[in-house]
Amino acid sequence: MLDLRLYMLQRVTAIVMGPLVIGHIILIVYAIRGGISAEEILSRTQGSLWWGLYYGTFVLAVSVHAAIGLRVITSEMLGLRGVGLSVLTWGSFAVLLVMGARAVYAVTAA
Amino acid sequence: MAAAQKYMQVSVWRGDEATGALEEFDVPAQESQTILDVVSWIQQNADATLAYRYACRVGMCGSCAMMVNGKPRWTCRTHVKKVLGDNGRLTIEPLRNLPVIKDLATDMTEFFDKWIAAEGVFHPTKTRYDEIEGIDPESSVRVEANAAIECINCAVCYAACDVVSANPDYFGPAALNRAWSLVNDTRDGGQAARLEAVSSNGGCHNCHSQQGCSTFCPNELNPTLSIAGLKRETVTSLFRRRS
């Protein structure tokens, strides 16, 4: 299920995401005060390299982290093994990475 | 003369995993009585065909563990009073996560095979002609090893662990705890193979730190701590190998 390589990836992405999650929560609480609008979000993020890097890193880390997590859960709870398990791991990684990258591009591209 | 004899209702697992079922027995209640006393009373007085396993009766041999009211226990040192539910009932079943041979006796082969697969085996580096190696009892590795050595192989932790039930390859807390005590044995010559073994598919990285092992270990060992030690050791060895 989890060998040393996957374990390391899971822990490294977790450590990377620690500060990112704290920043994200602070941003959420800040952004929603007095309602939230697309214009408000985009005016902050569009054309910003820093937000692009911040959320780009976040998306990459979470795609790896969630794919490994889903791998462990499906193998332990549904008994999936072998090729099927690899397909699920890589598949969920790809879906999250592509959708996440699209979202980051959508809100940060000028 | 004592008051009228009181009885308790005891449900005992009979048969194998597939076709077995719980069977009810009325067992005389005593002032001081262990679960093993209850099982022995049934076998000696109610049904001589009841299969169960024990040897030392004093918590040293590790052969009498069973599920008592759903929790893994060493039955020879578990007092009835301590575990009797509010309804005064007792349910005694074979250990979880192991194949049942018959009634309360489980097949512990895989438990011990995994012990070996996890490299929970000493690899000597000296012969009988060498001097005995001096070990400083205060040294940090010896202190780490000390914390893990009192295991009696009872498989209570193995039965408590949900990772074992979810992942048949997983070595389990006892085997990994043993591997950790050997990682801290300076006389051992098999460290590289051991770190490789505990990094394999069934290895320490599967542990979710649920700590059922530490919660139920009758000798109050902490296999979760040992497994965390293995995780750390395998990670640092990765960097050591690269440099």
Next chain:
Amino acid sequence: MIRPHRAHPLWLAFLLHRISGLGLALFLPAHFYVLSLALTRPASLDGFLHWTENPLLKVSEFGLVFLLAVHMFGGLRLLALEFLPWSPRQKTFAAAAAVASAFIASIFFISAVA
């Protein structure tokens, strides 16, 4: 019904970590999809954000913030358990993670409805 061998605080902490992780993983595609609307259909994004002003949605968002915070604090607890010297206060740490997460989610909620 939690089986007897699981009825201890650190197993419940494991359960919370697994449920929060699974919940977040399933929520992410929806989150990413909505944000990508900014590129394709900005009007739909704004419409969606107005829809989230609904009180019921605020309660769900409280839940999401709680899941995120509790998965982070629970994860920090596990990292500390694995990589720092062992502390016997595992149950205290697990409880603190849950309490801190509820606190953070409450700050979010108050800020959202105020």
